[in-house]
Amino acid sequence: MFQSTLVSGAKTIHAISTVGIIVQVEAETFLSVLACTESPLVITFHRAGRFGKEHLYLTPYRGVYLYVEAKEALQLPVGNIEEIITSQMWIPRF
Secondary structure (H helix, E strand, O other): OHHHHHHHHHHHHHHHHHHOOEEEOOHHHHHHHHHOOOOOEEEEEEEEEOOEEEEEEEEEEOOEEEEEEEOOOOOOOOOOOEEEEEOOOOOOOO
């Protein structure tokens, strides 16, 4: 059990060092950052499961990654936005 916890912790540290800092924000904050970014990149993940729908959004912003989890799909701003829809997304948890 202890060894599996160490392996899990090592994987999380590796993921963070590979990706960088990931910050969870509220939907309003996420959308306002997108609105003031010239041509934002948004990675989205949508899933319907036993406990309802899950929508994850991730965007790079000034050296960090911002993400938001939402029960309802967000209305992304119209304009010069690049959206990548992925079939899987994993955010490290602490």
